[in-house]
Amino acid sequence: MVPALEVAPQENQDLELDSDMNSNCNGATQERVAVIGSGNWGSVASKLIASNTAKLSSFHDEVRMWVFEETLPSGEKLSEVINRENENVKYLPGVKLGKNVVADPDLVNTVKDATMLVFVTPHQFMEGICKRLIGKVRPDAQAISLIKGMEVKKEGPCMISTLITQLLHINCSVLMGANIANEIAQEKFSEATVGYREDEETALKWVLLFSTPYFLVTPVQDVEGVELCGTLKNVVALAAGFVDGLEMGNNTKAAIMRIGLREMRAFSKLMFPSVKNNTFFESCGVADLITTCLGGRNRKVAEAFAKNNGKRSFDELEAEMLQGQKLQGVSTAREVYEVLSHRGWQELFPLFTTVYEICIGHLSPSAIVEYSEHKPNFALVDGSAQVY
Ligand SMILES: NC(=O)c1ccc[n+]([C@@H]2O[C@H](COP(=O)([O-])OP(=O)(O)OC[C@H]3O[C@@H](n4cnc5c(N)ncnc54)[C@H](O)[C@@H]3O)[C@@H](O)[C@H]2O)c1
Numbered sequence: 001m002v003p004a005l006e007v008a009p010q011e012n013q014d015l016e017l018d019s020d021m022n023s024n025c026n027g028a029t030q031e032r033v034a035v036i037g038s039g040n041w042g043s044v045a046s047k048l049i050a051s052n053t054a055k056l057s058s059f060h061d062e063v064r065m066w067v068f069e070e071t072l073p074s075g076e077k078l079s080e081v082i083n084r085e086n087e088n089v090k091y092l093p094g095v096k097l098g099k100n101v102v103a104d105p106d107l108v109n110t111v112k113d114a115t116m117l118v119f120v121t122p123h124q125f126m127e128g129i130c131k132r133l134i135g136k137v138r139p140d141a142q143a144i145s146l147i148k149g150m151e152v153k154k155e156g157p158c159m160i161s162t163l164i165t166q167l168l169h170i171n172c173s174v175l176m177g178a179n180i181a182n183e184i185a186q187e188k189f190s191e192a193t194v195g196y197r198e199d200e201e202t203a204l205k206w207v208l209l210f211s212t213p214y215f216l217v218t219p220v221q222d223v224e225g226v227e228l229c230g231t232l233k234n235v236v237a238l239a240a241g242f243v244d245g246l247e248m249g250n251n252t253k254a255a256i257m258r259i260g261l262r263e264m265r266a267f268s269k270l271m272f273p274s275v276k277n278n279t280f281f282e283s284c285g286v287a288d289l290i291t292t293c294l295g296g297r298n299r300k301v302a303e304a305f306a307k308n309n310g311k312r313s314f315d316e317l318e319a320e321m322l323q324g325q326k327l328q329g330v331s332t333a334r335e336v337y338e339v340l341s342h343r344g345w346q347e348l349f350p351l352f353t354t355v356y357e358i359c360i361g362h363l364s365p366s367a368i369v370e371y372s373e374h375k376p377n378f379a380l381v382d383g384s385a386q387v388y
């Protein structure tokens with residue numbers, strides 16, 4: 001259901017904001033937003049958010065964006081160039097972020113006053129980032145994760161939203177969807193899904209913060225379902241890339257996407273029985289799967305991997321082709337495999353298992369269509385076999 005929203009006015013309202021306090025000139029409390037991450041999607045998310053905070057009186061207009069500092073070939077610091085040019089020249093060149101985006105290389109300073117924390121870094125860095133933030137975020141802050149990935153602990157998978165809640169003791173929603181960042185940067189229409197746990201009021205605040213006429217956001221009460229869709233589609237994207245690299249054609253790719261979606265749903269429901277079927281029909285589900293298998297970075301690098309018949313590693317191809325941007329699919333394939341092998345479920349998930357074995361060089365890319373001999377037609381859901 002799309003909620004009734006406070007619509008962001010299209011003209012800039014001349015708000016007289018007190019920059020030091022979390023209130024506007026009328027004394028009304030304002031939310032302060034910090035974005036933790038400034039890669040390709042992090043920069044676009046900051047732009048989207050800043051366009052709304054500049055217009056909505058319930059938000060302080062400044063959006064502080066944490067930059068993992070690096071020195072550019074010119075010798076300048078990335079954060080300084082972002083603040084001077086109002087552009088992330090490395091991760092989102094050619095796009096102005098909005099004058100109210102302030103790049104900050106100091107992680108703790110970035111979150112200091114924030115009441116709404118937006119996490120958007122590659123998932124492998126999140127545990128370290130959260131540990132640095134323990135005791136540094138406001139106890140009343142709310143978080144949202146735009147991160148597609150998970151950690152695997154002894155007990156099983158740990159979603160990034162759970163990691164944030166466990167380490168920082170704050171509530172965490174998620175936003176996932178068919179969201180290739182460069183297209184949203186050009187303000188081409190797309191949709192996204194906010195997954196929330198119980199607090200619908202906070203979910204609507206996130207919807208308000210992200211929604212624009214070209215970015216339609218829908219809330220659903222299913223954090224794990226939304227987050228697992230965003231996470232697992234990256235493994236299917238690698239499979240789609242192998243198919244493209246081997247020039248197997250559209251029918252094969254569609255088959256891989258269908259089988260992948262089926263494994264995504266089975267895995268999600270086995271891990272979290274509360275996951276809802278309908279979530280797979282939201283933007284975070286089938287729509288993200290389609291866009292990522294057509295135009296994402298995981299697909300693109302997997303295509304190159306298959307064209308080279310696995311002779312050049314993913315690490316090498318990632319560094320060469322993405323210039324500092326990070327793939328999530330290869331580590332997610334390993335993390336999913338760890339969960340499957342721990343439970344002896346590899347045969348129930350032949351596509352996920354095959355993708356992992358191709359990534360580590362145990363199988364050649366052409367094995368992506370050979371596994372179907374072992375195709376299962378059931379999975380254990382809630383402890384009993386279910387056809388899927
Ligand atoms: N780019 C997209 O189209 C897109 C869309 C939706 C979701 N996502 C998800 O958003 C998340 C972030 O991706 P992105 O595209 O913004 O990033 P990115 O891949 O473009 O950039 C990598 C980022 O990691 C940072 N980094 C490098 N080393 C680091 C370290 N040691 N510690 C902390 N940070 C470090 C870099 O500075 C850079 O900001 C991922 O989970 C991704 O799946 C991306």
Ligand SMILES: O=P(O)(O)OC[C@H](O)CO
Nearest residue numbers: 177178179180296297298
């Ligand atoms: O470029 P990818 O493969 O990381 O995918 C980007 C987004 O997740 C697509 O929604």
